[in-house]
Amino acid sequence: MNELTIPLKEDGKEHLYQQIYNYIKNEIRRGSLSAGQKLPSTRRLAEHLQVSRSTVDFAYGQLLSEGYIESRPYKGHFVCEITKLYHPAPVSGKEEETPKEASAAYDFSPNGIDITAFPFSTWKRISKDVLMDEERNVFELGAPKGDQRLREAICGYLHGSRGVECTPGQIIVGAGNDYLLMLLQKILGTAQRVAVENPAYMRAARIFASGGYEVTPVDLDENGMRIDLLKKSRARIAYITPSHQFPTGVVMPIGRRMEILSWAKEGEERYIIEDDYDSEFRYKGMPIPSMQASDGEGKVIYLGTFSKSIAPAIRISYMVLPKPLLNIYEEKLWFISSTVSRIDQAILYRFLEDGYFERYLNKMRKLYKGKHDLLLERLKSFKKAFRIRGEYAGLHILLEDRRGWSEKEIIEAAEKEECRVYGMGGYMLKEPEQGGGPGTVIVGYAALTEEQIIEGTDRLKKAWRI
Amino acid sequence: MNELTIPLKEDGKEHLYQQIYNYIKNEIRRGSLSAGQKLPSTRRLAEHLQVSRSTVDFAYGQLLSEGYIESRPYKGHFVCEITKLYHPAPVSGKEEETPKEASAAYDFSPNGIDITAFPFSTWKRISKDVLMDEERNVFELGAPKGDQRLREAICGYLHGSRGVECTPGQIIVGAGNDYLLMLLQKILGTAQRVAVENPAYMRAARIFASGGYEVTPVDLDENGMRIDLLKKSRARIAYITPSHQFPTGVVMPIGRRMEILSWAKEGEERYIIEDDYDSEFRYKGMPIPSMQASDGEGKVIYLGTFSKSIAPAIRISYMVLPKPLLNIYEEKLWFISSTVSRIDQAILYRFLEDGYFERYLNKMRKLYKGKHDLLLERLKSFKKAFRIRGEYAGLHILLEDRRGWSEKEIIEAAEKEECRVYGMGGYMLKEPEQGGGPGTVIVGYAALTEEQIIEGTDRLKKAWRI
Numbered sequence: 058m059n060e061l062t063i064p065l066k067e068d069g070k071e072h073l074y075q076q077i078y079n080y081i082k083n084e085i086r087r088g089s090l091s092a093g094q095k096l097p098s099t100r101r102l103a104e105h106l107q108v109s110r111s112t113v114d115f116a117y118g119q120l121l122s123e124g125y126i127e128s129r130p131y132k133g134h135f136v137c138e139i140t141k142l143y144h145p146a147p148v149s150g151k152e153e154e155t156p157k158e159a160s161a162a163y164d165f166s167p168n169g170i171d172i173t174a175f176p177f178s179t180w181k182r183i184s185k186d187v188l189m190d191e192e193r194n195v196f197e198l199g200a201p202k203g204d205q206r207l208r209e210a211i212c213g214y215l216h217g218s219r220g221v222e223c224t225p226g227q228i229i230v231g232a233g234n235d236y237l238l239m240l241l242q243k244i245l246g247t248a249q250r251v252a253v254e255n256p257a258y259m260r261a262a263r264i265f266a267s268g269g270y271e272v273t274p275v276d277l278d279e280n281g282m283r284i285d286l287l288k289k290s291r292a293r294i295a296y297i298t299p300s301h302q303f304p305t306g307v308v309m310p311i312g313r314r315m316e317i318l319s320w321a322k323e324g325e326e327r328y329i330i331e332d333d334y335d336s337e338f339r340y341k342g343m344p345i346p347s348m349q350a351s352d353g354e355g356k357v358i359y360l361g362t363f364s365k366s367i368a369p370a371i372r373i374s375y376m377v378l379p380k381p382l383l384n385i386y387e388e389k390l391w392f393i394s395s396t397v398s399r400i401d402q403a404i405l406y407r408f409l410e411d412g413y414f415e416r417y418l419n420k421m422r423k424l425y426k427g428k429h430d431l432l433l434e435r436l437k438s439f440k441k442a443f444r445i446r447g448e449y450a451g452l453h454i455l456l457e458d459r460r461g462w463s464e465k466e467i468i469e470a471a472e473k474e475e476c477r478v479y480g481m482g483g484y485m486l487k488e489p490e491q492g493g494g495p496g497t498v499i500v501g502y503a504a505l506t507e508e509q510i511i512e513g514t515d516r517l518k519k520a521w522r523i
Numbered sequence: 524m525n526e527l528t529i530p531l532k533e534d535g536k537e538h539l540y541q542q543i544y545n546y547i548k549n550e551i552r553r554g555s556l557s558a559g560q561k562l563p564s565t566r567r568l569a570e571h572l573q574v575s576r577s578t579v580d581f582a583y584g585q586l587l588s589e590g591y592i593e594s595r596p597y598k599g600h601f602v603c604e605i606t607k608l609y610h611p612a613p614v615s616g617k618e619e620e621t622p623k624e625a626s627a628a629y630d631f632s633p634n635g636i637d638i639t640a641f642p643f644s645t646w647k648r649i650s651k652d653v654l655m656d657e658e659r660n661v662f663e664l665g666a667p668k669g670d671q672r673l674r675e676a677i678c679g680y681l682h683g684s685r686g687v688e689c690t691p692g693q694i695i696v697g698a699g700n701d702y703l704l705m706l707l708q709k710i711l712g713t714a715q716r717v718a719v720e721n722p723a724y725m726r727a728a729r730i731f732a733s734g735g736y737e738v739t740p741v742d743l744d745e746n747g748m749r750i751d752l753l754k755k756s757r758a759r760i761a762y763i764t765p766s767h768q769f770p771t772g773v774v775m776p777i778g779r780r781m782e783i784l785s786w787a788k789e790g791e792e793r794y795i796i797e798d799d800y801d802s803e804f805r806y807k808g809m810p811i812p813s814m815q816a817s818d819g820e821g822k823v824i825y826l827g828t829f830s831k832s833i834a835p836a837i838r839i840s841y842m843v844l845p846k847p848l849l850n851i852y853e854e855k856l857w858f859i860s861s862t863v864s865r866i867d868q869a870i871l872y873r874f875l876e877d878g879y880f881e882r883y884l885n886k887m888r889k890l891y892k893g894k895h896d897l898l899l900e901r902l903k904s905f906k907k908a909f910r911i912r913g914e915y916a917g918l919h920i921l922l923e924d925r926r927g928w929s930e931k932e933i934i935e936a937a938e939k940e941e942c943r944v945y946g947m948g949g950y951m952l953k954e955p956e957q958g959g960g961p962g963t964v965i966v967g968y969a970a971l972t973e974e975q976i977i978e979g980t981d982r983l984k985k986a987w988r989i
Binding site: 060061062063064089172175177180181184185188189195196197198199216217218219220232233234235236239240243246247248260263264267268269345346350351364368369370371372389390392393394395396397398399400401415 | 526527528529530555638641643646647650651654655661662663664665682683684685686698699700701702705706709712713714726729730733734735811812816817830834835836837838855856858859860861862863864865866867881
């Protein structure tokens with residue numbers, strides 16, 4: 058430790074050396090200064106506090122004589138062990154983090170992803186290269202929207218693989234979807250009413266609610282968000298996941314997309330937020346372009362992330378703003394600093410530009426498809442007990458009960474066999490108008506190994522008496 | 524390019540090969556696919572679109588025959604140069620960023636910092652080490668508040684150097700102050716009234732306003748925010764910069780601090796946001812602990828950043844929440860993902876823990892003090908024309924006119940000598956009740972070299988006829 062900022066009073070009531078002595082003594086007693094810790098040198102502390110060196114010498118002498126600190130030749134002053142003293146609420150000790158839920162041996166979480174295939178060594182090499190090659194300006198603050206060349210690369214990727222129509226200037230790069238949704242709320246204005254799918258991606262609903270938005274749950278049918286209920290909701294904004302509804306897995310067909318686009322076009326103030334969170338992973342049928350691709354009138358805000366497609370530690374997401382909202386951003390929010398460091402942007406840029414991202418995605422598609430196909434194969438014998446839904450895309454499927462078991466019963470039976478599956482109820486913002494329907498659980502597989510999928514489904518079979 | 528997502532319709536109206544052909548042709552005509560770009564192989568595109576290979580072969584054949592693409596043996600298909608076609612609004616070409624203001628040769632900006640002394644090689648080495656040593660979990664999503672050990676290190680640093688009293692659990696790490704203020708607005712609730720210093724750090728005022736807060740400017744006197752006006756403002760929150768008011772440089776004395784703390788204690792819902800943005804740099808007198816250190820009742824939200832003390836690219840700031848607000852965070856906002864990657868947190872942690880940060884700060888203090896002293900020395904002869912203010916801390920000083928020049932006249936005269944100084948008017952949220960006072964400009968020096976300070980002040984002398 059080189060510094061101690063001690064609040065000194067020069068009102069003459071207490072000598073300065075005594076104030077220094079009292080302060081350090083109390084810090085040691087409270088445990089804020091801990092045994093073995095080095096104190097600043099007297100010269101240094103005197104300079105820092107702007108007092109004479111002899112004042113600090115006096116204070117240290119007193120502490121030495123009372124055994125709070127010890128002097129080691131040529132090394133300085135150190136705090137002594139004083140275990141027998143009372144330590145009220147240590148100031149900077151270890152503390153318990155919120156205890157995590159006990160983990161299940163076979164956790165079919167829909168939020169897991171597999172990062173074992175992540176090209177760590179490539180990422181490391183690029184990081185090293187970026188720090189070696191880049192100019193020092195990579196240590197300076199970048200453009201609020203994100204670095205131009207990264208936005209160009211994202212623009213090219215989105216156009217090629219998702220049909221997104223935009224210019225790099227419409228793209229805003231930010232540290233994760235949660236942050237971008239917070240920024241978007243500033244663009245759309247406070248106190249709006251937003252329609253959210255029911256069941257839903259709860260995180261987005263929570264972000265909206267925490268920003269003072271009124272969240273209106275809109276039930277789904279087999280094609281996604283119900284248009285009749287959306288119209289009735291009087292919402293200004295619709296938040297949807299058309300390429301793979303979370304958590305039901307519904308892929309919204311073109312007809313429903315057009316209906317929702319028409320709804321948006323009916324009101325100047327209406328917008329659609331298209332969260333394309335895991336569109337990279339699709340196993341059957343033709344790839345469906347994003348909804349943004351069908352939007353000719355600037356009604357769709359497109360949201361995507363590299364946290365899911367690369368690794369969660371990569372806190373880089375992006376949104377594509379339609380022109381009217383871009384204007385609001387440019388006019389009112391241009392000053393908000395970028396939340397992503399330029400170094401990280403430079404690394405990601407090279408990862409995209411040198412083709413690593415594309416190769417990695419191809420690899421992950423194969424890997425996830427392998428797990429997906431294995432899971433479906435293993436679930437074949439489950440078909441009398443469950444209807445399988447949402448199996449064409451994404452990283453999880455649904456099992457819908459056929460035998461009258463409740464969601465709770467299904468989950469608890471699995472839990473006894475050390476398997477964790479997730480109830481649809483946890484994603485419900487409200488009970489659907491048509492009632493809850495049969496017990497349904499979500500079964501994710503991305504983070505499990507093939508062996509775990511085999512053993513896990515064996516256990517589920519036993520648990521559910523199939 | 525390995526992928527093209529083409530929206531295909533299977534309604535029988537147009538053959539699939541024709542749809543593929545039309546799509547690619549239009550992309551080339553619009554410039555979205557540009558000359559020399561490689562198309563996906565027919566095998567690959569067929570697989571991607573889930574159509575037969577011969578369908579793609581047909582489409583490519585048509586494009587070849589019409590001269591839109593060419594085939595290079597063993598290499599594949601490439602887009603041809605078609606310069607004579609009309610290109611409406613290219614989709615992903617370069618675009619102009621907002622043009623920057625022409626730069627002055629001697630820019631006395633108060634926002635500049637000097638990163639020439641930044642230990643680039645140390646930072647690079649630590650980055651490399653982190654990627655080599657850390658477990659793969661550094662690629663996973665970290666705790667929402669930030670990694671525990673980093674928060675412990677920040678806690679220790681804040682306690683030692685700023686007297687801040689907190690536990691690591693009260694600290695939230697985030698990607699920059701702008702982000703943390705956005706998060707804080709969620710904690711404090713929407714539609715609040717916030718008192719902001721006048722003149723002010725405009726960025727904070729803008730963030731508050733953009734989140735729907737009512738920003739009430741409160742004039743300063745020689746001790747900082749006026750307590751009588753704060754009381755009259757009916758604000759619930761006061762945003763202040765007590766260790767070095769931005770931009771006036773006033774260091775708030777203990778008396779005023781206590782008055783503002785008392786104001787906060789008078790209402791359960793009242794809070795103080797203490798932005799300690801450049802408290803690391805102080806040149807005269809004893810270091811004054813943070814206001815948070817004097818707060819025993821959980822009224823102060825403490826805000827600090829590494830963007831100013833390390834480098835702007837380090838998008839890591841932190842805030843210390845008092846217990847009542849921490850409870851709101853834990854209850855309602857616990858789910859918001861961290862905006863800082865674990866890799867960056869691990870690098871910063873080592874930079875702090877291995878003593879580099881402290882050494883770097885000491886170096887920077889000396890460096891800035893050298894520039895500060897040089898500037899004041901050079902301004903000695905200016906004293907008949909200007910009163911010098913705010914010279915005890917931070918990275919800029921103020922010059923207050925004594926000869927009846929307006930702010931505008933001072934700035935324009937400087938501009939003619941290629942010097943840029945900044946008018947106080949740009950930081951005024953409203954005209955102060957007592958009137959604007961004499962013309963005052965802000966003179967920053969952090970980003971200038973000693974030579975630039977010498978030459979710059981010579982030019983100012985000439986410009987201002989001193």
